[in-house]
Amino acid sequence: MKxxxxxxxxxxxxxxxxQHWWPGxxxxxxxxxxxxxxxxxxxxxxxxxxxxxKRKLLSFKKMHSLPEGRxxxxxxxxxxxxxxxxxxxxFLRYLAxxxxxxxxxxRQKDWNILRQELLSVNGIGPETADxxxxxxxxxxxxxxxxxxxxxxxxxxxxNRRADYYQTQDLFMQNLKKDVKLFNEYHALLVKLAKDFCxxxxxxxxxxxxxx
DNA sequence: GACCAGGCACATC
DNA sequence: GATGTGCATGGT
Numbered sequence: 001m002k003x004x005x006x007x008x009x010x011x012x013x014x015x016x017x018x019q020h021w022w023p024g025x026x027x028x029x030x031x032x033x034x035x036x037x038x039x040x041x042x043x044x045x046x047x048x049x050x051x052x053x054k055r056k057l058l059s060f061k062k063m064h065s066l067p068e069g070r071x072x073x074x075x076x077x078x079x080x081x082x083x084x085x086x087x088x089x090x091f092l093r094y095l096a097x098x099x100x101x102x103x104x105x106x107r108q109k110d111w112n113i114l115r116q117e118l119l120s121v122n123g124i125g126p127e128t129a130d131x132x133x134x135x136x137x138x139x140x141x142x143x144x145x146x147x148x149x150x151x152x153x154x155x156x157x158x159n160r161r162a163d164y165y166q167t168q169d170l171f172m173q174n175l176k177k178d179v180k181l182f183n184e185y186h187a188l189l190v191k192l193a194k195d196f197c198x199x200x201x202x203x204x205x206x207x208x209x210x211x
Numbered sequence: 212g213a214c215c216a217g218g219c220a221c222a223t224c
Numbered sequence: 225g226a227t228g229t230g231c232a233t234g235g236t
Contacts, residue, residue: 040232
């Protein structure tokens with residue numbers, strides 16, 4: 001199994017090259033993006049982030065003092081905007097309470113403690129928490145998403161009904177805990193899934209319509 | 212017009 | 225503990 005996961009990575013890397021994830025200029029931007037992208041196309045998330053950037057509101061301080069209603073209007077293009085505004089506010093309150101909004105201070109803590117903390121914030125689930133840890137704080141946590149699960153079950157690495165943690169364990173137990181590797185691997189799996197989506201390859205088994 | 216997109220919480224059984 | 229549902233915009 002060890003060999004298979006590694007050789008899969010090497011094949012992907014050779015084919016697609018580095019993916020340069022996460023597209024964000026700061027740790028804070030990555031974290032905001034992680035919440036906004038919940039079940040949402042990244043293009044829509046970028047529109048929402050740009051709305052915040054244009055108004056120079058994409059910072060902890062500004063967003064923390066921004067009324068939830070105003071925030072909701074600005075992130076509208078990302079969809080589910082009312083609930084996401086609420087989730088962002090929950091997250092900002094958590095940052096304020098525990099770290100005074102200082103991400104460098106947050107990063108000093110061990111990742112499994114941070115993970116528990118993040119999961120206790122209403123609106124942050126396993127994938128969002130892990131994205132924040134890996135892509136925002138550079139902690140060695142493997143991020144699982146719908147694409148990853150589909151690809152792995154299709155290629156018989158996991159059972160079709162495996163849950164988030166079973167899937168994550170597969171990577172965490174069999175790969176060396178390397179931030180760069182985890183970052184690139186997850187991004188490459190998403191790239192693979194997208195490139196072989198059902199619109200271009202009607203019989204692709206990775207796609208939801210055919211799986 | 213239908214279907215999908217880098218989830219999550221909550222209700223119900 | 226499994227399964228269903230609401231949340232919503234924008235691209236194809």
